[in-house]
Amino acid sequence: xxxxxxxxxxxxxxxRLLAEDCPFGDLTTxxxxxxERPGSLGFYARDPMTVCGTEESVRxxxxxxAEAECIAPSGVTAAPETLLLVARGSAGALHRGWKAAQTxxxxxxxxxxxxxxxxxxxxxxxxxxxxxGTRKNVPGNRALAVKAFRAGGAVxxxxxxxxxxxxxxxxxxxxxxESPAATLARLRRRCPEKRVVVEVxxxxxxxxWKDADVLQLEKFTPDQVAAVVAALAARGSPALVATAGGxxxxxxxxxxxxxxxxxxxxxxxxxxxxxxxVRFGR
Numbered sequence: 170x171x172x173x174x175x176x177x178x179x180x181x182x183x184x185r186l187l188a189e190d191c192p193f194g195d196l197t198t199x200x201x202x203x204x205e206r207p208g209s210l211g212f213y214a215r216d217p218m219t220v221c222g223t224e225e226s227v228r229x230x231x232x233x234x235a236e237a238e239c240i241a242p243s244g245v246t247a248a249p250e251t252l253l254l255v256a257r258g259s260a261g262a263l264h265r266g267w268k269a270a271q272t273x274x275x276x277x278x279x280x281x282x283x284x285x286x287x288x289x290x291x292x293x294x295x296x297x298x299x300x301x302g303t304r305k306n307v308p309g310n311r312a313l314a315v316k317a318f319r320a321g322g323a324v325x326x327x328x329x330x331x332x333x334x335x336x337x338x339x340x341x342x343x344x345x346x347e348s349p350a351a352t353l354a355r356l357r358r359r360c361p362e363k364r365v366v367v368e369v370x371x372x373x374x375x376x377x378w379k380d381a382d383v384l385q386l387e388k389f390t391p392d393q394v395a396a397v398v399a400a401l402a403a404r405g406s407p408a409l410v411a412t413a414g415g416x417x418x419x420x421x422x423x424x425x426x427x428x429x430x431x432x433x434x435x436x437x438x439x440x441x442x443x444x445x446x447v448r449f450g451r
Contacts, residue, residue, distance in 0.1 A: 173242035176225045177316045195261060204261035208451050212254045212274065215444035219285040221320040222277035222313065223254050226270035235262040235264050241388045244280070244320040253445065267447060275442035278313040278420065284321025286418040291432050294425025301326035302410075305436045318437060326413075326433045335366045336383070336448035349378045366411070372397055379406035388414035391423040398428030408437040 176183070198204050221243045228236035235258025241247055253274070284300065291298040300323040306314035306386060320362055327333040332355055332408070344352060349367075356365050363380035369375045375384050375397045384401070387393055389412055398410055411431035412424050421432055 170273060173224050173227075173239040174244075174419075176227075176228045177312045178225055178230060180228070181314075182213065183225060183232055186269050186273070187229060187232065191265050193275045195264050196263050199263045206260045206451070208257070208260045208263055208445055208449060209255065209257045210267070210449045211252055211256075212271065213448065214241075214249055214251040214253060214268040214444045215446045217249060217282075218247050218278045218443035219251060219281040219321050220245045220247050220274075220278060221281035221317045222274040225277075226266075226274050226311070227254055227256075227274075228255040229270045230258070230262070230266040233262040233266040235266060239321050243277075243316065244322075246285070249329065263449065271445050271447055272442075273313070275445050276311055277320070278329075278443035278445065280314060280317035280437045280442040281320040283437040283444055286321075287416065287421050287432070287434055287436065288322040290418045290421040291425045294419055294422035295430070297322060297419075297430060298425035299431050300416075300421070301431055302437060303413075303433060304329060305435045313317070315437060321437065323437070330339060333364045333366065334360060336381075337368050338370065349373050350380065353378075353380055366414070375419055376404065377406055378398060379408060381408050382426075383411055383431070385411045385413055386407045386429070391420070391427040394424060394429050395427040 220241045223239045223241060223243060227237040227239045235256045237254060237256040239254050241251060241253045288300045291300050302318035302323050302325050304327060307378060314449050315328060317323060327335060353365055366383040366385055367378040367381040368385040369378055370387055378384060378399055386397060394412055401408060410429050411433055412429040413433035416424065416432045416434040417436045424432055
């Protein structure tokens with residue numbers, strides 16, 4: 170069996186996905202009387218894609234009572250006609266797992282493929298550029314979205330509110346005029362193991378928060394990013410420059426070339442699914 174990463178979803182979560190599609194049995198397969206007849210199937214890439222979700226799909230077939238094998242693990246680049254997984258078992262088990270597994274792989278593959286394209290573009294601008302995914306996933310699907318971003322070579326900007334310090338203007342509204350230096354010192358005392366990220370909207374704000382660990386430039390053009398990077402360097406700022414807002418494969422190289430080393434993007438969440446073809450056999 171091909172070695173692959175473990176599923177990110179628990180069996181309980183995978184059972185829920187299967188039950189959503191087949192809550193009271195498969196009426197067609199059972200009514201035809203073919204439920205116990207042996208068969209097999211293969212999943213093939215129809216589109217070029219960065220594969221994601223094969224591990225979850227294999228486990229879904231196993232939970233349905235079939236045997237399954239991961240051929241192409243998450244993160245692999247697959248050309249059309251690449252075999253991704255195979256499953257063997259009763260027709261009933263194969264039909265119960267079929268669409269839920271196929272849809273999961275197509276959706277995850279879309280995110281992973283677009284993330285990989287943005288990563289590749291960013292690194293033509295600078296080899297050290299990193300692409301980070303936002304948490305604007307389809308509600309309830311964050312674990313799979315995180316896996317898909319990582320399969321595409323990206324990292325996560327933040328998985329949730331609990332593990333990162335990111336100061337927005339909406340936070341600063343309630344600070345009653347506290348200076349940036351005082352805010353940074355207070356956060357570093359309270360959370361000494363965390364880096365402090367501050368989102369800014371213009372050059373003046375960036376310079377005001379120049380002692381932050383990371384400055385996140387919101388909706389800046391590449392030229393504006395370059396101007397901020399130069400101004401920070403002139404003042405000896407240690408801040409890493411991140412950019413967010415409208416980042417995609419068409420402009421990622423320009424932003425990396427301008428000096429942004431972390432490109433924060435939502436675009437992969439909105440990617441169309443990649444087509445996975447399923448072929449049954451007796």
